[in-house]
Amino acid sequence: DIPVLIAEDNVISQPAKILNFLRKQKYNADYELSAKQGADTLAYIALLEEKLLPALLHTFWIDAENYCSVTKPWFASRIAFPLNLYLPGKMSREALNRILLTKGGPPLYSLTEVEAQIYRDAKECLNLLSKRLGTSQFFFGDTPTTLDAFVFGFLAPIYKVCFPRVQLQKHLKQLPNLCRFCDDILTCYFRLSVSGHSPAGQDRADANLQKLTQLVNKESNLIEKMDDNLRKSPQHPPSKLTTLKLAAGGEEGSPLNRLSP
Amino acid sequence: YISPFTGKVPFIHVGNQVVSELGPIVQFVKAKGHSLSDGLDEVQKAEMKAYMELVNNMLLTAELYLQWCDDVTVEEITHPRYGSPYPWPLNRILSYRKQWEVRRKMKAIGWGGKTLEQVLEDVDQCCQALSQRLGTQPYFFNKQPTELDALVFGHLFTILTTQLITDELSEKVKNYSNLTAFCRRIEQQYFEGHDKDSSTIAARSAKRSLLR
Numbered sequence: 360d361i362p363v364l365i366a367e368d369n370v371i372s373q374p375a376k377i378l379n380f381l382r383k384q385k386y387n388a389d390y391e392l393s394a395k396q397g398a399d400t401l402a403y404i405a406l407l408e409e410k411l412l413p414a415l416l417h418t419f420w421i422d423a424e425n426y427c428s429v430t431k432p433w434f435a436s437r438i439a440f441p442l443n444l445y446l447p448g449k450m451s452r453e454a455l456n457r458i459l460l461t462k463g464g465p466p467l468y469s470l471t472e473v474e475a476q477i478y479r480d481a482k483e484c485l486n487l488l489s490k491r492l493g494t495s496q497f498f499f500g501d502t503p504t505t506l507d508a509f510v511f512g513f514l515a516p517i518y519k520v521c522f523p524r525v526q527l528q529k530h531l532k533q534l535p536n537l538c539r540f541c542d543d544i545l546t547c548y549f550r551l552s553v554s555g556h557s558p559a560g561q562d563r564a565d566a567n568l569q570k571l572t573q574l575v576n577k578e579s580n581l582i583e584k585m586d587d588n589l590r591k592s593p594q595h596p597p598s599k600l601t602t603l604k605l606a607a608g609g610e611e612g613s614p615l616n617r618l619s620p
Numbered sequence: 621y622i623s624p625f626t627g628k629v630p631f632i633h634v635g636n637q638v639v640s641e642l643g644p645i646v647q648f649v650k651a652k653g654h655s656l657s658d659g660l661d662e663v664q665k666a667e668m669k670a671y672m673e674l675v676n677n678m679l680l681t682a683e684l685y686l687q688w689c690d691d692v693t694v695e696e697i698t699h700p701r702y703g704s705p706y707p708w709p710l711n712r713i714l715s716y717r718k719q720w721e722v723r724r725k726m727k728a729i730g731w732g733g734k735t736l737e738q739v740l741e742d743v744d745q746c747c748q749a750l751s752q753r754l755g756t757q758p759y760f761f762n763k764q765p766t767e768l769d770a771l772v773f774g775h776l777f778t779i780l781t782t783q784l785i786t787d788e789l790s791e792k793v794k795n796y797s798n799l800t801a802f803c804r805r806i807e808q809q810y811f812e813g814h815d816k817d818s819s820t821i822a823a824r825s826a827k828r829s830l831l832r
Contacts (some may be wrong), residue, residue, distance in 0.1 A: 377768045383745070394752040395752050395753060395755070397752065398628070398748070398749035398752040399667065399670070399753070401669070401674055401745065401746070401749045402670035402671045402673070402674040402749065402753075403670045405673040405674035405677040406669065406674075407679055408673075408677060409676065410673065420684050428793070453728070457728040457729065460724060460725045460728045460729075461725065461728065461729060467653070487665075487666040487669055488664045488666070490662040490663055490665075491663055491666045492669070493663070506726075554750065597649040597751040612773045
């Protein structure tokens with residue numbers, strides 16, 4: 360059962376119980392909030408659970424392509440034998456059960472109709488969150504609160520996990536303030552966890568793009584200088600020109616080669 | 621009444637169309653050019669939808685739990701009431717089937733393991749949030765009623781006026797005086813004076829005394 364908090368001798372699971380435990384230890388992210396903001400927190404958490412969670416469960420556990428190629432191997436690799444043979448299947452069945460029981464009543468009779476409805480709801484929920492966040496850094500000003508943690512917990516998997524079927528991720532990427540929200544939290548609080556997957560590759564590609572831009576700028580400066588030199592002293596042998604060009608090509612090196620066909 | 625189409629209440633009958641459940645009714649009315657939440661900006665609309673989900677998530681589920689998962693209430697109130705339109709043994713069969721369905725759903729969303737005290741705790745938390753959001757305003761979004769007001773009124777009025785074995789559920793709501801005042805105000809403004817039938821008036825006076 361995740362998330363799990365292990366503190367000294369206590370093992371606590373489920374978000375609500377973990378939050379209670381932390382509050383008893385005098386840790387409270389919502390200390391500065393007004394009563395109305397506290398009420399808003401509850402309301403938005405309910406919105407996430409009702410409208411976004413079903414689609415999240417579907418993307419991870421029910422969509423056959425996603426489940427077989429990503430979720431099942433990923434979870435199975437982190438669970439000990441023999442549970443890894445049984446537990447992912449159980450979680451998948453529970454997710455399907457939950458969706459059908461809560462969302463599957465008439466007039467939606469087939470799984471396809473239910474799926475269409477839950478993805479519509481999820482996209483609307485993402486839009487609502489984006490409108491609520493606006494241009495602030497966090498949902499209640501400049502410091503993170505419980506609501507930020509909840510929203511991040513729901514959004515980060517959608518944002519970062521690379522599934523074959525990604526309609527939710529595509530929708531999320533059209534909401535730049537939510538993406539910025541996730542990225543901010545990832546860089547501030549999760550700096551150590553970059554490893555192996557293509558999210559890190561994406562960062563590397565961004566860094567390469569930056570380097571490339573700098574090199575292109577340097578090269579255009581070089582070309583300008585060469586031009587000046589040529590105009591001033593026409594007897595410069597062409598071989599030197601070639602050498603300079605080759606050197607510039609070598610500097611740009613791998614990023615440029617990777618990008619050009 | 622129960623909608624013949626989906627079997628769900630509430631429903632409206634307009635011309636030859638039947639539209640059931642709150643979401644579709646709101647959209648239907650909006651398509652005809654009337655919307656209670658037109659005056660709200662985007663952030664307020666998001667907030668309204670979030671609070672509506674809170675009410676659905678907590679209050680509706682708690683009502684279902686109390687009706688179908690609390691053994692005493694099930695035996696003495698729910699089974700007789702649910703099965704009353706049908707002859708024996710259909711009445712027992714249908715109500716047991718409904719009970720099984722509701723318990724399955726509760727288990728799927730994680731309420732299966734909850735005790736009555738925990739459910740009442742959740743109701744209290746929800747009412748506290750609604751009370752804090754309402755504050756001293758007449759409606760949730762100040763001067764004009766919106767879909768949220770209608771939904772909250774529907775649930776709170778039912779909780780306050782339906783007689784169960786114990787009063788624990790309605791007591792939780794009565795702890796918040798601005799919520800009971802809210803219900804009374806809406807009832808007076810929108811529902812009084814429409815029914816001239818004396819038996820209905822008697823029923824309403826009985827309900828009013830329960831509200832106090």
